[in-house]
Amino acid sequence: MNVRRQMRSKWRSLYIWHRTIGLIIAIPVLVLAITGMLLNHTEDFQLNEHYVGNPLILWLYQLPMPENIISFPLGEQQISQVGEQLYVGSQPLTQSAQPLVGAVQLPQFKVIALGQSLILLTPKGELMEQLDRSTGVPAPIKSVGLLDTQQLLVKTPEAIFQTDPNMLEWNIVSPESVDWARPSPAPKLLQQHLLADARGRIITSERMILDLHTGRLFGPAGVLIVDLAAIILIALACTGFWIWIKQRHKHPKPKENKIA
Numbered sequence: 001m002n003v004r005r006q007m008r009s010k011w012r013s014l015y016i017w018h019r020t021i022g023l024i025i026a027i028p029v030l031v032l033a034i035t036g037m038l039l040n041h042t043e044d045f046q047l048n049e050h051y052v053g054n055p056l057i058l059w060l061y062q063l064p065m066p067e068n069i070i071s072f073p074l075g076e077q078q079i080s081q082v083g084e085q086l087y088v089g090s091q092p093l094t095q096s097a098q099p100l101v102g103a104v105q106l107p108q109f110k111v112i113a114l115g116q117s118l119i120l121l122t123p124k125g126e127l128m129e130q131l132d133r134s135t136g137v138p139a140p141i142k143s144v145g146l147l148d149t150q151q152l153l154v155k156t157p158e159a160i161f162q163t164d165p166n167m168l169e170w171n172i173v174s175p176e177s178v179d180w181a182r183p184s185p186a187p188k189l190l191q192q193h194l195l196a197d198a199r200g201r202i203i204t205s206e207r208m209i210l211d212l213h214t215g216r217l218f219g220p221a222g223v224l225i226v227d228l229a230a231i232i233l234i235a236l237a238c239t240g241f242w243i244w245i246k247q248r249h250k251h252p253k254p255k256e257n258k259i260a
Contacts, residue, residue: 016084021239025236029255035213052208053200060217066198071186072103077172078186079103079112082198085110090193092201102181104152108165111142112151113181118154118167131167138170145180153178185213 043050052058071080077089080099086093098114109128110121116139116213117132131137143155147162153175154161160178161170186194208217215222 014217015022025229025232028225029233032213032226032229035209038209039206039213040188045205047206047209048204050205051201052203052205057208058199058203061203063199063202064157066195069186069191069194070100072100073184074103074110074112074224075105077158078190079186080186080190081193082194083202085198085201086119087194088121089199090190091125092197093127094119095201100139104144104146104179104181106146106152107150111144113141113154115140117141118144120167136170143180145178147175149179149180155180 013078036048040044066082069080069082073079074088078087079100080087081096081137084095084097086096086100091243093112096114096117099114100112101115102113103111104113109123110125112119112121117130118137118141119130120128122128133139134193138156138161140156141154142157146190147156148154152163153173154163154170155219159172160175162173164171185191211217213226215224215226218225
């Protein structure tokens with residue numbers, strides 16, 4: 001009898017331990033399940049196109065505040081680049097790894113010059129198209145300027161090129177006087193806005209959810225917690241299966257009486 005009681009006590013302890021640990025691990029398992037489902041639908045929710053701007057999450061990533069702002073005046077607006085993010089005034093335009101080298105205003109559109117391409121904007125600052133070597137634009141571009149306020153010029157290390165009004169042909173020229181685009185510091189309030197906005201465009205929602213799923217969002221400690229949760233979950237699955245087997249042996253199904 002004592003042996004049976006000891007066995008019952010051990011099995012009861014195992015059952016209580018199994019249930020208690022299961023309740024404790026429920027939260028991390030729930031997080032893993034939810035983040036896993038979200039990651040499976042990244043494209044559906046456009047998680048790779050949305051950015052995290054929450055100050056607490058950005059603090060967890062220990063992201064430094066961007067420092068360098070390249071800015072060119074363009075009429076009443078300012079064309080700026082912070083990191084790889086381009087801005088028209090305070091509005092984000094597009095991202096580019098090419099450096100901003102100038103911006104000029106033509107009668108029919110605005111031109112932003114990058115190291116290897118030109119971006120055309122409507123008079124209101126809306127994106128029209130981007131031209132590069134494949135469309136005949138000479139590169140690498142060192143500067144961009146105007147001749148008589150209406151003719152676009154591009155300077156490369158080899159020569160100065162002038163294009164036609166439709167920007168289809170580029171010819172080498174030797175102008176005497178060119179109004180080249182010159183950088184100009186953005187107003188301080190605009191600088192503060194651009195720096196804060198650019199910092200909030202580094203971490204995508206997809207990356208944040210992935211880092212939460214793996215625990216990397218909380219550093220080495222978070223990874224350790226996720227690993228422990230996985231190990232405990234495996235142990236719970238094994239013990240649960242073992243308890244189920246023992247219960248079946250303890251309470252076997254009654255045999256059906258065959259009718260002769």
